[in-house]
Amino acid sequence: MEEKVTTLTLRKFKKEGRKIVALTAYDFPTAKILDNCGIDMILVGDSLGMVVLGYQSTIPVTMEDMIHHTKAVSKAVNRAFVVADMPFMSYHISKEQAMTNAAKLIAEGGAEAIKLEGGEEIAPIVKAIVDAGIPVVGHLGLTPQSVHQLGGYKVQGKEKEKAKKIFNDAKVLDQAGICALVLESIPMELAKDITENIQVPTIGIGAGPYCDGQILVTHDMLGITQGHRPKFVKQYADIEKIMIEGINAYIKEVQQGLFPDEEHSFSLEKRENK
Ligand SMILES: Nc1nc(=O)c2c([nH]1)NC[C@@H]1CN(c3ccc(C(=O)N[C@@H](CCC(=O)O)C(=O)O)cc3)CN21
Ligand SMILES: CC(C)C(=O)C(=O)O
Numbered sequence: 500m501e502e503k504v505t506t507l508t509l510r511k512f513k514k515e516g517r518k519i520v521a522l523t524a525y526d527f528p529t530a531k532i533l534d535n536c537g538i539d540m541i542l543v544g545d546s547l548g549m550v551v552l553g554y555q556s557t558i559p560v561t562m563e564d565m566i567h568h569t570k571a572v573s574k575a576v577n578r579a580f581v582v583a584d585m586p587f588m589s590y591h592i593s594k595e596q597a598m599t600n601a602a603k604l605i606a607e608g609g610a611e612a613i614k615l616e617g618g619e620e621i622a623p624i625v626k627a628i629v630d631a632g633i634p635v636v637g638h639l640g641l642t643p644q645s646v647h648q649l650g651g652y653k654v655q656g657k658e659k660e661k662a663k664k665i666f667n668d669a670k671v672l673d674q675a676g677i678c679a680l681v682l683e684s685i686p687m688e689l690a691k692d693i694t695e696n697i698q699v700p701t702i703g704i705g706a707g708p709y710c711d712g713q714i715l716v717t718h719d720m721l722g723i724t725q726g727h728r729p730k731f732v733k734q735y736a737d738i739e740k741i742m743i744e745g746i747n748a749y750i751k752e753v754q755q756g757l758f759p760d761e762e763h764s765f766s767l768e769k770r771e772n773k
């Protein structure tokens with residue numbers, strides 16, 4: 500197995516121009532498969548709410564949800580860098596609350612870093628968490644926890660002034676000590692500019708090819724997302740089709756009395772049955 504991925508590895512990858520490959524996971528088997536494939540970073544995203552809990556946004560996701568799923572993921576992972584999203588309003592009320600919640604995701608959840616959304620306005624909180632010894636990943640551009648303020652899941656930073664603000668936020672977060680920065684749904688030119696002007700690696704999602712790494716929601720790229728899939732997603736497999744085939748075959752065999760057969764049943768006589 501390749502060496503454990505740490506914050507130092509991420510920095511080294513950026514320097515060497517080796518792309519950082521990231522995906523999301525919310526459960527033990529998925530995390531195990533991603534880790535065995537050699538994915539560099541696994542994010543327990545609050546997209547959990549939309550992808551596996553059936554919510555309309557990431558806003559209802561709680562600290563309890565995040566700890567629960569982070570535990571499952573961290574138990575599965577040997578090599579990848581495990582990052583957990585801080586959920587909506589878990590880092591805004593006070594520095595103390597933010598630090599307590601970050602600590603829970605690390606100590607109880609087993610994450611190695613936490614991610615939070617926002618720029619300059621949350622930089623003091625980022626710095627406090629980093630100073631406490633917890634690696635922090637930033638997240639700029641389309642920040643889904645602010646969906647109501649943004650007026651929908653729209654591309655951010657298209658206007659010159661907005662782009663300037665995002666660039667400045669990236670610089671401020673870099674200064675505050677983040678270990679990586681997620682850039683979501685921004686023009687590729689802006690992502691390139693940020694990537695070339697901060698010290699830590701950028702991880703893009705809908706942010707073009709010039710980022711130091713890429714992330715997607717695993718359910719989107721494997722084709723099991725129910726409902727809307729963002730435009731920036733490329734689908735690499737159709738797992739839903741495979742699931743439907745398997746489930747339909749099972750339904751048919753049970754209805755026709757073909758399953759279970761002798762091979763999958765126990766009997767008093769045949770001792771070799773497991
Ligand atoms: N399944 C899923 N995939 C994700 O990537 C994802 C989530 N859920 N939930 C949390 C956030 C929300 N994200 C989203 C959600 C929707 C769009 C979206 O619908 N975008 C429009 C583009 C709008 C525009 O042109 O400005 C699209 O049509 O894709 C984008 C990102 C990304 N994250
Ligand atoms: C889309 C990624 C970056 C995320 O924040 C999530 O999965 O929650």
Ligand SMILES: [Mg+2]
Nearest residue numbers: 544545546584
């Ligand atoms: Mg998120």
